[in-house]
Amino acid sequence: MTGQDPAVVRIDTSKPHPARMYDWFLGGKDNYPVDEEMARQLLQVDARGRDMARVNRAYMHRATRWLAGRGVRQFLDIGTGIPTEPNLHQIAQGAAPAARVVYCDNDPIVLAHAAALLRSTPEGATEYIQADAREPEEILERAGKVLDFSRPVALSMLALLHFLDDEDGAYEIIARLLDRLPGGSYLVLSQVTGDFDPEGAERARGMYKARGMTLRPRSRAEFVRFFEGLELAEPGVSLTQEWHPELGERVPVQGDEPIPGYAGVARKP
Template identity: 45%
Template sequence: MPDNEAPEIDTSVPHSARIWDYWLGGKENYPVDREAGDAVLQVLPSIATSAKQDRAFLGRAVRFLVKEGIRQFLDLGTGLPTVDNTHEVAQRVAPESRIVYVDNDPLVLLHARALLQSSEQGSCDYVQADIRDTATVLEEAAKSLDFDRPVALMLLGVLNHILDDDEALRIVAGVLERLVPGSYLVISHTCDATTDELDGEAMRQAVRTVMERGGTPIRARSPEEIERLFAGTELLEPGVVSCSRWRPDPSPWTEPEVPHFCGVAVVRAR
């Protein structure tokens, strides 16, 4: 899409990024998105809290990575810009941080170019590509990132749109093989776990509701299936857990579980 050509916006069907924006309290959504979002809330009232907890996890994870010395971030599946995006959190602590956002949705990239501004010391770039095309993703990202140095690969709320397990594993492995030891992998993912606090069938019904309304297909996975996405890396404590329970302050058990799980792993020497 040429830079001066605005993408056509189809407001007749819900859009996953706009639904997520609605749950986060954003303004980049339309009646069809709010209707779909409300329909999901009817069967899974915790989903809006889940969206907010996913965003809070992003902040904690990025601050942790910056503390560990990471200054480069490759964020796949950007979604619509909202508060405390990856580059904002990272550059608030380390202004020299470099971030590349990737999304295949021209609407998302249009908003990203307009709203996501980098610090002067660092950089914030955007690539329009499908994350399935890892060769293109890496080629374009290499224009801004130095892959001879550690990079944090961020996959937040995007692999749940890859329905095939083998394809999801291939995407992660395809990028990881380019990352040097000391890099990190961060994943958050819709989860259909059934626990004392979570109703797995409610999540499955929520997924069906979105898909029946024409929204982006979603695949909720179990915690064990999500953990398999970290193959070839070393998961850090506390492992794959609810986003609300990944190293929160002050106690790991003060927040209820939400149906969005996550984990952070380090890439060791192969």
């Protein structure tokens, strides 16, 4: 494992963190009262917060199966989050035991649980990098010790981009990462949107800002921009729960309204 020693991890429990809130929404135990408090406040804005997390997790499973079925054997997952099973490497290596997976996150609590991310098959490999998504060159340099960048790589950033504002260089980060990957590589994204409830999305954004965090819901058109120059796989950019639902079990959700998130997978020519 590259990066900080898990034995000296220091976790700030004075303010909420998106990875730990996501863990709470998924029913995990690796979160703190400050995370639960904010998560419950977000549920008052949209009661389907847990549904959003489960739908996004299920999309990761389906997209990984889809990629493995097309011969992809290398995966770079940025914004990994706290491990929950089955994780990406388990799906990928279940389909292709020789698959190689590099995870990346900057939350110390993910580092503390990184051993769960490193249980590779004997034929494959898994690695964890402690790094910030806003430092793509560092991520690529360290990931290159495990992945062969002369062969296709699936780059995934799931439920991460809405924590990067345009001023943080969200579009430029994607472009810099893709620039190093060869033709035949894939980009796998999911993103929260305010298209269906602009007022609620703005309220949530204000809650994050008040706690010194970024939330940047994007419209469908803004999300599509991340895929410029790439070949979108069918069905193109879609609601997260509608991206190849046949590849996994349907996630039951409250009500009939769309879960406010988009997803897409695209190939680099």
